[in-house]
Amino acid sequence: xxxxxxxxxxxxxxxxxxxxxxxxxxxxxxxxxxxxxxxxxxxxxxxxxxxxxxxxxxxxxxxxxxxxxxxxxxxxxxxxxxxxxxxxxxxxxxxxxxxxxxxxxxxxxxxxxxxxxxxxxxxxxxxxxxxxxxxxxxxxxxxxxxxxxxxxxxxxxxxxxxxxxxxxxxxxxxxxxxxxxxxxxxxxxxxxxxxxxxxxxxxxxxxxxxxxxxxxxxxxxxxxxxxxxxxxxxxxxxxxxxxxxxxxxxxxxxxxxxxxxxxxxxxxxxxxxxxxxxxxxxxxxxxxxxxxxxxxxxxxxxxxxxxxxxxxxxxxxxxxxxxxxxxxxxxxxxxxxxxxxxxxxxxxxxxxxxxxxxxxxxxxxxxxxxxxxxxxxxxxxxxxxxxxxxxxxxxxxxxxxxxxxxxxxxxxxxxxxxxxxxxxxxxxxxxxxxxxxxxxxxxxxxxxxxxxx
Ligand code: PHE
Ligand code: NA
Numbered sequence: 001x002x003x004x005x006x007x008x009x010x011x012x013x014x015x016x017x018x019x020x021x022x023x024x025x026x027x028x029x030x031x032x033x034x035x036x037x038x039x040x041x042x043x044x045x046x047x048x049x050x051x052x053x054x055x056x057x058x059x060x061x062x063x064x065x066x067x068x069x070x071x072x073x074x075x076x077x078x079x080x081x082x083x084x085x086x087x088x089x090x091x092x093x094x095x096x097x098x099x100x101x102x103x104x105x106x107x108x109x110x111x112x113x114x115x116x117x118x119x120x121x122x123x124x125x126x127x128x129x130x131x132x133x134x135x136x137x138x139x140x141x142x143x144x145x146x147x148x149x150x151x152x153x154x155x156x157x158x159x160x161x162x163x164x165x166x167x168x169x170x171x172x173x174x175x176x177x178x179x180x181x182x183x184x185x186x187x188x189x190x191x192x193x194x195x196x197x198x199x200x201x202x203x204x205x206x207x208x209x210x211x212x213x214x215x216x217x218x219x220x221x222x223x224x225x226x227x228x229x230x231x232x233x234x235x236x237x238x239x240x241x242x243x244x245x246x247x248x249x250x251x252x253x254x255x256x257x258x259x260x261x262x263x264x265x266x267x268x269x270x271x272x273x274x275x276x277x278x279x280x281x282x283x284x285x286x287x288x289x290x291x292x293x294x295x296x297x298x299x300x301x302x303x304x305x306x307x308x309x310x311x312x313x314x315x316x317x318x319x320x321x322x323x324x325x326x327x328x329x330x331x332x333x334x335x336x337x338x339x340x341x342x343x344x345x346x347x348x349x350x351x352x353x354x355x356x357x358x359x360x361x362x363x364x365x366x367x368x369x370x371x372x373x374x375x376x377x378x379x380x381x382x383x384x385x386x387x388x389x390x391x392x393x394x395x396x397x398x399x400x401x402x403x404x405x406x407x408x409x410x411x412x413x414x415x416x417x418x419x420x421x422x423x424x425x426x427x428x429x430x431x432x433x434x435x436x437x438x439x440x441x442x443x444x445x446x447x448x449x450x451x452x453x
Contacts, residue, residue, distance in 0.1 A: 001070070002071075002072035002073075003072075003249050004072065005072045005073065005245045005246050006073075006339075006340070007169065007245070007246060007336050007339065007346075008169050008171050008246060009171070009246050009247075009248055010171075010243075010246050010247055010248065011171060012248075013248075013251045013252075013255075013256060014179075015179065016243065016246070016247050016248075016251065016256055017256050017259050017260065018179045018182065019243055019325075019329075020234075020240060020243050020256065020260045021182065021259070021260050021263045021264065022182055022322075022325030022326065022328070022329070023234045023239055023240065023243065023325065023326050023328070023329035024232065024233050024234050024260055024261075024263070024264040024326070025182065025185075025263065025264055025267045025322055025325075025326070026110075026322045026323050026325065026326030026327075027110060027113050027114060027117075027319070027322070027323045027326065028228070028231050028232035028268075028326070029232060029264065029267045029268040029271050029322075030189075030267070030268075030271045030275075030294065030319055030322070031113060031117075031291070031293075031294055031319075032228065032231065032232070033228065033232065033268045033271060033272060034271060034272055034275045034276070034279075034293055034294060035289050035290060035291055035292075035293040035294070036224060036228060036289070037049075037209065037272060037289075038276075038279070038286050038287055038288065038289035038290075038293060039287070039289035039290070040216070040221050040224060040225075041213060041216040041221075041287060042208040042209055042210075042211070042213075042286070042287075043207075043208065043209065043210055043211045043212040043213055044212040044213055044214055044216050044217050044221070045216070045221055045224070045225055046209050046210060046272070047210070047212050048217070048221070048222055048225040048226075049225040049228055049229055050265070052225055052226045052228075052229035052441075053229050053232075053233070053261065053265055055433065055437060055438065055441060056226065056229060056230075056398065056438050056441055056442065057229045057230070057233045057235060057261060058257070058258070058261050058433075059402065059430055059433040059434045059437075059438050060230075060233075060235050060236070060398045060401055060402055060434075060438065061233060061235060061240060061257045061260065061261055062253055062254060062257045062405075062418065062430055062434075063401050063402055063404070063405035063406070063434055064235060064238065064240040064241040064244060064401055064405075065240060065241070065243075065244035065247065065253045065256070065257055065417075066244070066253055066405055066409070066413075066414055066417040066418060067079070067082065067241050067244065067401065067404060067405055067409070068238075068240070068241035068242060068243065068244025068245040068247070069244045069245060069247050069249070069253070069417060070082060070409070070413060070417055071241075071245060072245050073245060073336070073340060074096070074242060074245070074333055074336035074337035074339075074340050074341075075095070075096035075099050075100075075238035075241045075242055075333050075337070076093045076096030076097060076100065076337050076341075077093070077096070077337065077340055077341070078096070078241070078245060079092045079093045079095055079096045079404065080092065080093035080096075082404075082408070082409065083404075083408060086408050086409060086410065088408045092400075092404060092408065095238070095397060095400045095401065095404065096238055096333070096337070098237075098393065098396065098397050098400070099236070099237040099238030099239070099241070099333055099397055100237075100238070100333055100334045100337065101393070102236070102237040102389050102393040102394060102397060103237050103238075103239065103330050103331070103333055103334060104334070104353075104356060104357055104360060105360070105385055105388065105389035105393070106231070106237065106330055106389050106390070107327055107330040107331060107357040107360075107361075108357050108358075108360035108361040108363070108364060108385065109361065109364040109382050109385050109386060109389075110323065110326070110327055110330065111155050111158045111159050111162070111327060111357065111358065111361050112151060112155045112361050112364040112365055112382070113291070113323070114155075114158040114320055114323035114324070114327065115151060115153075115154030115155040115156075115157065115158050116144065116151075116154065116295060117316045117317075117319045117320045117323060118154045118157060118158055118316075118317075118320045119144060119150065119151075119154045120134070120295060120299075120312075120316040121313055121316035121317035121319075121320055123140070124302075124309055124310070124312040124313035124316060125313050125317075127309050127313075128309050128310055128313055133309065133312075134299040134302075134303070134312070137295065137296045137297070137299040137300055138292075138296050140295075140299070141292045141295045141296050144295075145292075145368040145369065146368070146369050147369070148365055148366060148368075148369045148370055151365045151368070151369075152362065152365050155358065155361050155362075155365055156358060158320070158323070158324070158327070159354050159357065159358045159361070160354075161324055162324060162327045162328055162330075162331055162354060163331070163350050163351055163353075163354035165324070165328050166328055166331045166332060166335055166346075166350040166353075166354075167346060167347040167350040167351070168346075169346055181318060181321045181322075182321075182322065182325065184314075184318055185318040185319065185321065185322050186267065186270075188311070188314060188315050188318055189267065189270050189271060189274055190270065191311070192274040192275075192278075192298075192301075192315070193270055193273055193274040195274070195278070195301060195305060196273060196274045196275070196276070196277035196278055197277070199277045199278060199280075199281040200281065201276075201277040201280040201281045202273075202277045204276075204277070204280050205272075205273060205276035205277040205279075205280055205286075206273070208276055208280070208286055209269075209272050209273065209276060219448035219449070222445055222448065223391050223445055223448065223449050224391060226391075226395055226441075226442070226445050227387075227390040227391030227392075227394060227395065228390070230390065230394035230395055230397075230398055231390040231394060232264055232268060233260070233261060233264055234326065234329060235394065235397075235398055235401075236393070236394030236395060236396070236397035236398035236401065237330075237333070237393070237394055237397050238333050238397065238401075239329040239330060239332065239333060240260075240329075241333075241401070242329070242332050242333045242336055243329060243332070245336075252419045252421055252422070253417060253418050253419060254418060254419065254421075254422050254426065254430075255421075275293075275294060275297065275298065278297055278298065278300065278301045279293070279297045282297060282300045282301070284296070284297055291382075298312070298315070299312065302315075330357075331350060331353050331354065331357070334349075334353045335349045335350045335353050338352065338353070363381050363382075363385070364381060364382040364385060366381070367380045367381030367382040367383075368380075368382070391449070392446075392449070395442050395445065395446060396442075396446070398438075398442060399438075399439050399442040399443065399446075402434045402435075402438045402439050402442075403439055405434055406431060406434035406435035406439075407435060411431070414427075414431070415427060418430065
């Protein structure tokens with residue numbers, strides 16, 4: 001059993017929590033959660049999402065950390081070795097390959113949206129410096145989407161930022177970048193929550209978010225809710241597994257895993273509670289949604305708030321930072337694999353991964369302008385990529401992860417990795433969920449997606 005990884009190690013339990021929370025908390029919470037909640041009618045969707053976090057997300061979070069730490073390598077190699085040790089087929093490494101492919105797809109559109117947040121951060125910075133900033137939020141956003149050049153530029157800036165961190169490796173790059181700015185973003189969200197509570201529409205927003213209208217539930221909605229649970233927790237594509245490989249032995253997996261899940265869920269809920277009162281108070285139809293939701297609604301509030309301009313600048317720049325700490329974890333699995341399995345240095349490997357993801361991302365950029373007519377299964381290109389990656393590939397990856405942790409790894413290994421401090425009842429609960437409940441739930445949802453049930 002390896003006790004360290006060749007890629008380096010997190011220096012402490014806290015360092016892992018910061019990194020894994022940095023991976024989890026990102027655009028998924030503040031950009032995607034509000035907009036897909038609005039598209040899916042609120043309450044019922046949110047409750048199904050929370051249910052998926054608990055029953056599907058939590059057990060898989062533990063499983064990924066366990067597999068990663070036991071293997072101590074990139075997911076592809078860890079899974080191959082662990083499968084071989086267990087006398088199982090080496091084709092389990094296919095799960096790692098699936099994860100790497102999903103990672104490319106997610107990173108490609110993620111970076112485009114992170115580019116939007118950078119663009120907005122700089123618009124406010126310009127305004128602060130006396131220039132023209134966000135004048136008419138809807139027109140500004142439409143204008144940005146129409147400009148392939150501008151979007152490509154910011155998408156590129158963001159990819160360069162990401163590769164800059166990944167190239168320097170675990171301790172010097174990743175850890176330093178994540179442990180500074182996350183708490184600040186949370187404070188800014190709390191300020192926005194305070195503003196939301198004073199709009200006079202807080203009650204309505206709470207109702208929209210948590211009062212379920214079960215008549216709205218459909219197979220498609222459940223697929224979306226589960227996809228969001230995977231996406232927001234960074235699960236199903238071996239990103240957390242990769243971070244787990246750098247987790248020192250002796251750190252309690254249930255403890256760190258639970259912390260990450262709670263932190264991510266808290267940020268999503270606070271973001272929802274902060275954003276919807278603003279959406280409602282400015283007369284935007286909360287069911288209108290769309291990927292532009294935060295970009296067209298929040299600037300209306302920033303225009304009215306005292307200190308709204310510097311606040312808006314800080315908000316969007318810190319959201320870019322949150323996206324940054326997530327995209328780092330999207331690049332790490334493929335980069336670690338290239339370092340292990342080729343002669344490439346970490347820097348070159350990271351550059352190759354970023355170059356490919358950036359190129360793929362152009363499809364998402366053009367889906368709003370040059371290729372806006374293109375439809376794949378009724379969706380525009382970026383939505384189609386989001387759908388295939390988040391709603392299909394991540395759940396399949398999660399299903400295989402659960403099966404691997406529950407059935408392929410021996411009980412001795414998982415008991416050891418989950419730690420003595422985990423009470424027996426909790427271990428049994430994890431094992432039962434991981435072996436039966438979680439895979440069954442994912443299978444049912446995937447079956448509904450295929451129209452089987
Ligand atoms: N969890 C991140 C977010 O919510 C996105 C992400 C998905 C990161 C998958 C890594 C892996 O923004
Ligand atoms: Na998230």
